[in-house]
Amino acid sequence: MKTFVCIKYVPDTSEAEVKVNADGTSVDSSRFSFDINDADNYAVEEAVQIQEKHGGTVTVLSIGPKESEVMIRMAMAKGCDNAIRVEDGRIASFDPLMVAKVLAAAIKGQEFDLVLTGCMAADDGQMATGVALAEELGVPHAAMVKKVEILDGKVRAHRELEGGLLEVVELTLPAVLTIQTGINEPRYAPIRGIRAAQKKELKVVNLDDLGLPASEVDAGASKIVLEKLYIPEVVSSAEFIEGEPEEKAEKLASILVKGGLV
Amino acid sequence: MGNVLVLAEHRQGDLRDITFEMLAIAPALAKDLGGEVNVLLLGSGVEAMAEKIAGYGVKVLVVDDPLFEHFNADKYQKALSSLIDAYKPSLVMIGQTAQGVDFAPALAVEKNLPYVADVIGLAVEGGTLKATRQLYSGKVNAQIAFKPADTYLVTVRESAFEAPEPSAAGSVEKIESPLKEDLDYRMFVEYIEAEVGDVDITQSEILVGIGRGLKEDKNMPVIEELAGVIKADLCGSRAAVDAGWLPHDRQVGTSGKSVKPKLYIALGISGAFQHVAGIKGAKTIVAVNKDPEAPIFAVADYAIVDDMFKIVPKLAEKLKELKG
Numbered sequence: 001m002k003t004f005v006c007i008k009y010v011p012d013t014s015e016a017e018v019k020v021n022a023d024g025t026s027v028d029s030s031r032f033s034f035d036i037n038d039a040d041n042y043a044v045e046e047a048v049q050i051q052e053k054h055g056g057t058v059t060v061l062s063i064g065p066k067e068s069e070v071m072i073r074m075a076m077a078k079g080c081d082n083a084i085r086v087e088d089g090r091i092a093s094f095d096p097l098m099v100a101k102v103l104a105a106a107i108k109g110q111e112f113d114l115v116l117t118g119c120m121a122a123d124d125g126q127m128a129t130g131v132a133l134a135e136e137l138g139v140p141h142a143a144m145v146k147k148v149e150i151l152d153g154k155v156r157a158h159r160e161l162e163g164g165l166l167e168v169v170e171l172t173l174p175a176v177l178t179i180q181t182g183i184n185e186p187r188y189a190p191i192r193g194i195r196a197a198q199k200k201e202l203k204v205v206n207l208d209d210l211g212l213p214a215s216e217v218d219a220g221a222s223k224i225v226l227e228k229l230y231i232p233e234v235v236s237s238a239e240f241i242e243g244e245p246e247e248k249a250e251k252l253a254s255i256l257v258k259g260g261l262v
Numbered sequence: 263m264g265n266v267l268v269l270a271e272h273r274q275g276d277l278r279d280i281t282f283e284m285l286a287i288a289p290a291l292a293k294d295l296g297g298e299v300n301v302l303l304l305g306s307g308v309e310a311m312a313e314k315i316a317g318y319g320v321k322v323l324v325v326d327d328p329l330f331e332h333f334n335a336d337k338y339q340k341a342l343s344s345l346i347d348a349y350k351p352s353l354v355m356i357g358q359t360a361q362g363v364d365f366a367p368a369l370a371v372e373k374n375l376p377y378v379a380d381v382i383g384l385a386v387e388g389g390t391l392k393a394t395r396q397l398y399s400g401k402v403n404a405q406i407a408f409k410p411a412d413t414y415l416v417t418v419r420e421s422a423f424e425a426p427e428p429s430a431a432g433s434v435e436k437i438e439s440p441l442k443e444d445l446d447y448r449m450f451v452e453y454i455e456a457e458v459g460d461v462d463i464t465q466s467e468i469l470v471g472i473g474r475g476l477k478e479d480k481n482m483p484v485i486e487e488l489a490g491v492i493k494a495d496l497c498g499s500r501a502a503v504d505a506g507w508l509p510h511d512r513q514v515g516t517s518g519k520s521v522k523p524k525l526y527i528a529l530g531i532s533g534a535f536q537h538v539a540g541i542k543g544a545k546t547i548v549a550v551n552k553d554p555e556a557p558i559f560a561v562a563d564y565a566i567v568d569d570m571f572k573i574v575p576k577l578a579e580k581l582k583e584l585k586g
Contacts, residue, residue: 167333170451172448
């Protein structure tokens with residue numbers, strides 16, 4: 001099996017305040033900590049498990065800045081064999097269709113059986129790149145996959161639907177699968193792997209190297225325009241309980257008891 | 263021309279809510295685009311569903327073909343692709359659901375359509391179609407304009423719009439199936455029903471929900487202590503289930519269960535829309551989260567901005583005392 005796994009370097013904004021820059025179309029990411037996108041982390045684990053079971057190689061593919069190499073090396077420490085990092089400021093990265101075109105250009109011309117991506121990026125949350133990539137590559141796909149079984153020339157994928165229902169489909173290989181979180185238990189990179197990863201090949205390319213004209217993936221090529229970003233007004237009708245932690249707990253306890261809620 | 267084509271979504275014999283939610287905004291968009299609303303229904307033996315949709319005052323285009331007995335992303339893509347050519351709608355609306363996300367982006371690539379995913383707002387302003395969507399788990403909104411095109415494509419977030427009531431009688435038109443033969447590269451195999459656990463959280467009176475904020479499995483006893491005092495069942499967000507702290511049948515949200523307890527206590531749950539969609543039926547929601555910006559506070563009745571581990575033990579102790 002020759003597998004590509006596409007990963008993204010995303011900011012952790014779960015407990016951070018997000019501010020929009022003066023340009024109105026970007027956010028101030030200077031204080032965020034970045035790491036591999038959650039779903040992509042599961043995709044890396046799945047790729048490595050498939051390689052352990054069926055042999056072959058895993059290539060990491062990512063579009064991102066130099067700093068993201070920490071994440072790429074970590075994926076290689078877990079068992080991925082080599083990596084391609086695409087960096088080019090001309091890519092209209094807010095448009096998943098443009099991103100998919102770039103990823104496809106990096107894969108096309110090479111042999112592959114499987115391409116795995118996370119099913120959703122934690123920052124943009126579009127759930128579009130992997131499925132668009134499959135169309136660019138002209139191969140079958142399945143989105144939101146919670147179980148992968150490699151068969152002879154085919155892959156059986158369990159898709160997670162609403163309410164916990166699973167839809168089982170079979171695709172001919174090569175295929176693209178977008179991986180849902182919870183499909184496996186992502187491993188920690190072993191120390192030995194971390195050392196070995198430093199010696200693995202990490203190719204850095206731009207659009208010119210990929211032979212992809214910028215005019216096909218830049219803001220001019222995109223059919224959408226990001227006009228503005230803004231912080232939505234949160235309308236909360238909640239009663240905020242104030243005080244020291246102990247006071248807050250006591251006040252809440254008495255609200256729950258007096259209100260007959262417990 | 264100028265028509266809005268809404269794709270009906272159904273599974274295992276039932277229309278899904280998103281179908282009607284899209285009808286909350288489709289008529290106004292059709293008016294602004296200079297057309298009418300058509301709903302496309304792909305299925306096998308779906309007459310009753312077609313009639314139900316027509317009750318919302320729209321024209322339903324029905325493809326009734328055994329090849330569409332089960333959802334298949336590639337068949338749906340082929341059908342939409344050929345029907346977009348035939349009907350030339352100005353706007354195609356599909357749900358941002360497990361079905362929609364499985365083919366809409368591919369359709370956009372194939373037909374070269376301007377596409378915005380997971381929209382929570384959509385309007386025509388000064389002749390330009392504009393979409394609103396969220397970034398960073400709802401902390402930032404983006405306004406996106408579509409460049410002029412013959413056909414635009416959007417996928418619409420579930421529960422973003424409230425389904426209207428049935429109105430005037432519309433019409434049903436059977437159309438020829440755009441699919442001539444089955445596909446040999448993507449085959450539906452089966453559905454596997456969700457596992458059933460020891461507790462049915464959809465029936466629980468009191469639920470304590472945990473999220474990423476639990477940090478580690480070894481923190482569970484603190485939560486269990488609180489749950490024990492108030493006789494609550496435990497449930498959690500996707501993050502809590504992915505981490506292995508809870509079995510899958512305790513997951514609340516779009517990919518888990520919808521619950522309707524009289525009290526829901528959300529601990530360390532940020533409140534991503536997927537989770538919030540599952541707790542709409544809760545009568546009273548208490549949220550404890552150290553991030554003051556957490557979206558869970560938008561739906562909470564009582565809120566505490568603090569570290570849950572500073573609150574929960576004391577809360578359990580005090581409740582024990584008050585309840586005697």
